[in-house]
Amino acid sequence: MSHVPDAHDRVQRRKVLFAGICSLLLSLGVARFAYTPLLPLMQQQAGLGLREAGWLASINYAGYLSGALVASTISDMVLKDRLYRLGMVLAVLSTAAMGLSTNLVVWGLSRYLAGLSSAAGLLLGTGLILHWLMRHHFRSELGIHFAGLGLGIAGCAAAVMLFSPALDWARQWFAFTTIGAVLLLPALGWLPSPDTSGLTRSGQRLEDRPPSRTFLNIFMAAYFCAGIGYVVSATFIVAIVNHLPGLKGHGNLVFLAIGLGAAPACVNWDLIARRIGDLNALIVAALLQIVGIVLPVTVGGLPAALLGALLFGGTFIGMVSLVLTMAGRFYPTRPARMMGRMTVSYGAAQILGPLVTARLAARSGSYAAGLDFAACVMVVGTVLLLVLRAVARADAAKENRLPSSFRSGQ
Numbered sequence: 001m002s003h004v005p006d007a008h009d010r011v012q013r014r015k016v017l018f019a020g021i022c023s024l025l026l027s028l029g030v031a032r033f034a035y036t037p038l039l040p041l042m043q044q045q046a047g048l049g050l051r052e053a054g055w056l057a058s059i060n061y062a063g064y065l066s067g068a069l070v071a072s073t074i075s076d077m078v079l080k081d082r083l084y085r086l087g088m089v090l091a092v093l094s095t096a097a098m099g100l101s102t103n104l105v106v107w108g109l110s111r112y113l114a115g116l117s118s119a120a121g122l123l124l125g126t127g128l129i130l131h132w133l134m135r136h137h138f139r140s141e142l143g144i145h146f147a148g149l150g151l152g153i154a155g156c157a158a159a160v161m162l163f164s165p166a167l168d169w170a171r172q173w174f175a176f177t178t179i180g181a182v183l184l185l186p187a188l189g190w191l192p193s194p195d196t197s198g199l200t201r202s203g204q205r206l207e208d209r210p211p212s213r214t215f216l217n218i219f220m221a222a223y224f225c226a227g228i229g230y231v232v233s234a235t236f237i238v239a240i241v242n243h244l245p246g247l248k249g250h251g252n253l254v255f256l257a258i259g260l261g262a263a264p265a266c267v268n269w270d271l272i273a274r275r276i277g278d279l280n281a282l283i284v285a286a287l288l289q290i291v292g293i294v295l296p297v298t299v300g301g302l303p304a305a306l307l308g309a310l311l312f313g314g315t316f317i318g319m320v321s322l323v324l325t326m327a328g329r330f331y332p333t334r335p336a337r338m339m340g341r342m343t344v345s346y347g348a349a350q351i352l353g354p355l356v357t358a359r360l361a362a363r364s365g366s367y368a369a370g371l372d373f374a375a376c377v378m379v380v381g382t383v384l385l386l387v388l389r390a391v392a393r394a395d396a397a398k399e400n401r402l403p404s405s406f407r408s409g410q
Contacts, residue, residue, distance in 0.1 A: 009136050012192075019190035020129045021148035023088060026183040027121030029152020031091035031114040032060065034176045035098075037160040037238055037252050041169045046102050050367075054358025057235045058351045059108045063115020065347030071123040072340025077131070077194040080124045087120020088187050092180040099173030119347075122324075123339050125187075128194055130328040135195055142328075143267035146321040150266075150313060154259025161252050208331045210338075212395050218388045220345040222282075223323055225381025227349025229289055230316045232357050232374040233258070236367040237312075241296060241305055243366050250302055254309045261313030269318035270325075278322050279389045285322070286382040289315035293375045297368050320346075 035056070042048040048056075067087070074080055090113050097110040129145055159179070163172045211219070233240075237258065238251035247254075273281040292311030295304045327338035357370030 009138075013133070013136065013138055015190040016129055016132055016192070017144050019186050019188075020125060020145040021151070022183045023084075023121045023125045023187040023191070024146065024148030025152045025155065026088060026180050026187055027091045027114075027117045027125075028149050029156055030176050030180040030183065031095050032118050033153050033234070034095065034156045034160075034173070035060070035111070035114075036235055037157050037255050038169055038172060039236075040239055040242060040251065041160070041164065041172070043239075045169045050361050051358050052104060053239075054354045054361070056104075056107055056111050057231075057354035060111040060115045060118075061231070061347055061350035061354070063112035064118045065115070065344060065351060066112075067116045067119020068123060068340045068343035068347050070340075071119060071127070072337060072344060075334050075337070077128075081128060081191075081194050084120050084124040084128060084191075085188055087117040087124065088184055090114075091117035091121070092177060092184055095173060095180050096177040099170040099177070119343065121187075122320075123343055125191070126324055127328065127334075127339055128191060130325070131194060131332070132192065134328075134332050142321050142325050143270035146266035146317055147263050149317050149320075150259050150262025150264070152259070153262055153313065154256055157252050157256035157259055161256070208333055210330055212391070215388065215391050215395055216338075216341075218384055218391060219323075220342060222381045222384035222388060223342050224345040224349045225377045225384065226286065226289075226316070226319050226323075227346035228353045229286075229293060229374045229378035229381065230320075230346075231350040231353035232367075232370040233293060233312050234316070235354055236357060236361075236370060237296075237309070240367045240371065243368065244296065244305070245300065247302060247305060250305065254296070254305050257306045257309035258313035261310035262317040265314040265318045266321040268314070269322055273322060278326050279385065279392060282319055282322055283382060283385045283389070285315040285318045286378060286385060289319070290375050290378045290382070293371055293378065297371050 039048070039053055043050075043053065070083070071080070074083070094110045094113040094117060097106060097113075100106070126142060126145065130142060133139070156176075159176070160172060163175055167175060210216075238255050240251070241247050241254045242249065242251040269281055269285065272284070276284075288311050292308045292313075292315060295308030295311070298304075323342055324339050327342050331337045353370075353374070356373060357367055360369040360373065361367045363369075
């Protein structure tokens with residue numbers, strides 16, 4: 001007999017999900033994504049060059065990758081909880097550090113610590129929340145939780161558009177620090193300490209069901225491609241749009257559109273995945289993301305740039321949500337284990353992507369060539385997802401069961 005969550009559990013679920021939203025707003029919105037809309041301002045007012053901007057982005061992802069590596073090796077739920085909370089504090093401190101200096105070393109250290117905090121929010125926090133949901137017999141979906149990422153992107157873009165007439169680049173970093181300090185309170189206070197029993201509320205034991213090695217290797221390769229497709233637009237889209245013909249000054253508006261597209265996307269992709277399966281949903285999202293990436297430079301004009309931004313925002317975060325949810329289902333007792341391994345692949349792409357884009361920009365004088373590079377890699381990733389679907393069916397046939405990636409109603 002299945003356990004039905006009671007009224008107290010439903011109230012607690014709302015608080016836990018709100019804590020998760022605030023953690024992503026803080027660690028990814030404030031600590032990470034504020035850099036993207038502030039990048040042109042820092043170039044104008046603080047003397048940040050094209051190559052240096054790319055290096056700072058890569059340092060941020062190096063921190064993110066370091067955090068992912070740590071998360072993939074930790075099994076102790078109590079330690080994960082402590083590191084998550086430390087990461088939230090680092091998110092606030094690293095944001096403040098950006099406005100305190102114009103020294104590239106200080107900025108690099110800040111971006112590295114912000115990357116660590118991003119991993120804490122995205123992997124440790126997400127894993128803790130997914131574990132809580134499964135323990136309390138709620139649907140193992142993270143769409144509502146990942147709305148925090150889309151809101152973070154949109155909020156950062158809107159904040160920079162609002163602050164820019166009155167505040168210079170440094171004061172805007174301090175304003176974001178204040179916002180982060182407010183978000184810190186629910187991010188820490190409303191996420192309960194983890195239960196270490198390995199049992200659900202009704203006494204059922206959570207059991208890990210790892211995928212085959214072939215499935216995992218192809219899955220990681222496809223997610224690497226998704227990381228390239230994501231990082232170029234997420235980091236450089238404001239600068240790219242501002243340098244396109246007739247679009248100067250519209251970069252932050254396009255970045256805002258990415259956030260608006262991302263905010264409801266994960267819930268929508270959860271619903272789509274229930275109908276067609278997680279892997280099929282990933283394939284559809286990848287195809288739509290390719291269109292979103294190339295629209296600004298192939299069609300041109302503000303409508304195409306905004307449509308591309310909505311498509312990009314509505315797909316990249318959906319892919320992240322679907323992948324991490326699948327990873328958590330394979331390892332319900334240690335959800336951050338496979339999440340961390342997948343994110344190592346995604347994070348490695350996020351280090352390589354800005355470096356390649358910065359090199360292309362140094363040669364051409366524009367970041368726009370990076371979009372073509374990202375779209376080509378995404379095509380390879382989509383092919384890998386099609387192969388992965390065949391591997392999943394073959395694995396299921398061997399075990400005479402339907403894999404979770406094809407089940408509906410999860």
